[in-house]
Amino acid sequence: MNYFGDPSIWLPWTFAALMGLSILIYVVLDGFDLGVGLLMPLADEDEKDRLVASIGPFWDANETWLVLAVGLLLVAFPPAHGTILTALYLPVFVMLVGLILRGVSFEMRAKAPIAQKPVWNAAFFVGSLMASLSQGFMLGMYIMGLTWTLPHVAFELLTAIFLTVGYSFIGSAWLIWKTEGQLQIRALGWAKGGIWGLVMGIGAISLATPFVSTRIFDKWFSWPEFAYLSPLPIISGALVIFLWWQLARLPLLNDRWSWTPFAAATALFTFAYGGLAYSFYPYVVPEKITIYEAASAPESLFIILIGTLFVLPAILGYTILSYYIFRGKATALRYD
């Protein structure tokens, strides 16, 4: 097959890749700021401000990756967008209310009368919790083929909890990088308490996914695919061991290596996500609709692609610029 000849082949593939990339970026970036929200109840009053300050300049843009991901699903695979989102109607509602509560309380906690601050802090936590749990639940539903049956719901509740703890882990890893002193030491403790969520979440999904369909099972456990894929679990295992080791010995003099837990957590998320993507390709609605069946007309995809080629590098560029400007340890959020 000539991949670069037939636009009805390579355009859907490109858009699936772009959508996959934005979901991954979303999961890592909003993962850490949702995670920081989940840690709020564990922090004392002064630390709470520092927690929020560590994500202040970034969270708006982080959530935009979700809009891009759902936007790409909407524009590139319209029938899949409808099928998936109507099936996920309730968890999507919970997530949206969570994201609304979170975003609003982020501003309100600093601007409303001081007496209301505990209420908005609580809303910030509850919003983060609703968003994380529902995203984990949706992940489980997607793996299980978007159906509501009792064993499936049990699995989905598990993925909801694991993803939430996983987010709190990457949130603590972010804090280890962006804070110092007593708070950094506490963040190390939170990370140690949260790493099991990440490990068990990845473990449960890795174990369950191959048994959802024989097609996925064969993709993983036939020769020689098995050999090509074996580095994935091996590297992931090594990353977990590395994390355990780093969490035990940090912090080091001059704050050396404080960025490594976040980098390792990002790598773990990426590998787990890559495995999922491999399992489900070429389906966009699991076992029902492939990306090629669901794709919009090539001429519409093409006009988006042209823009994407110019705009996406610019987006990545100024996103990196923003992280560069706010590099170093988080300082108090002030407008002047």
Add this chain to the structure above:
Amino acid sequence: MDTLLLSRIQFGANISFHILFPTITIALGWMLLFFKLRFSATGDRKWMDAYMFWVKVFALSFAMGVVSGITMSFQFGTNWPGFMETVGNVAGPLLAYEIMTAFFLEAVFLGIMLFGASRVKSWVHTLATFLVAFGTTMSTFWIIVLNSWMHTPQGYELIDGVVHATNWFEIVFNPSMPYRFVHMMLASGLTVAFLFAGISALRMLWGDRGEDVKSAFRVGVIAGAGLIPLQILAGDFHGLNTLEYQPAKVAAMEGNWETGPNVPLVLFAIPDEEARENRFEIAIPNGASLILTHKADGVVPGLNDFVADDGEILHPRVAPVFFSFRIMVGVGMAMLLLSWSGLALLRRYGAGDIPKLPLYTFCAMSFSGWIATLAGWYTTEIGRQPWLVQGVLATKDAVSDVPAAMVLSTLIGYLIVYAVLILAYIGVITYLALKATRSEPYSTRNYPRRGEARVAALQPGE
């Protein structure tokens, strides 16, 4: 109630809640840039004080806009799967361009605009402020393009019931787009103008006579007085455009049942769809004909033309369109009256000594822009019914088959959240005004500000 009506109410509730905040941020972004540039040009600290107060309102409004906007992007799929399946080839690229050229721009540079003043050079901060304002305007442009195309679609062909784009220039510059874009930008400008005037009036009533408050009041009144005539003109042009492309909507707006010449301008009535006539009508003879055709005997379309032979109604429900239109126009007239009186008062008394009664009136009108904007959107969107995309896709064919109970329960959830948040939003803006009134202006507080401390450290000799 069925899924269709509940879904319409839910979408209407979500988009109404959402549009409140962009309506503020679109123009407020440019106003903040104006304050920043005035400060750079004159060195007068009142501009920085005004900037520092209104940037808080901006940050809060922006956050509300972002999170309620995320809801919108999911609602297409959860409630209206038929929309993207039918017109996705046109709507998709427009939404994609909105996300890529606007959302990321505004969200990333917002971080730098809000929290980066002490970390970047002043011109970079001004540039970030400009990019945020530019991003909100780009966002308005793309979404108005899509919305206008839904009213006046062109540049497409139907293949097997699915819309395929044939001419992107025609799609983007569809007939109602320029009118709708200008109308919305002016609506945002007016909303912010009256918010400036209203909140500043509130601070004056509380005894704040700061230069920044007076300047913000002056800017609000002058912007309001300058923009409202333009808006009335733009609205008139938009109405003529609607007459050409969506006559049923104009018939509902005017409450006119029979097509004919010498149609009166109905000031008030209660349209009765059962009897197909107006009750308690108060009207100006020939008024509608004059406004819409500029001739007393000009022919104005009537609603009875939009009833099929089998009795199926092909025009929108009359009462909601009729009343929202009158609310919009009524608020517009109140804005005209108040802002021009405000100009006269400014000339006579100066911003510091405006009598209390006008100040109270400005306070009461603080959020009048919201009411007019919502009423205007209801007019045009309900006026498009029973179509979702005029002549292409009926609303009832796009709705999802989610059970009505599920739509109802989530609708109640959204409404509760939205009611609490709107009250909290207005409450916090009032509280910020109170706090600013009671504390010393930003520029004369004597602790070192981060930006200045850094500049001083870098230039010890000066």
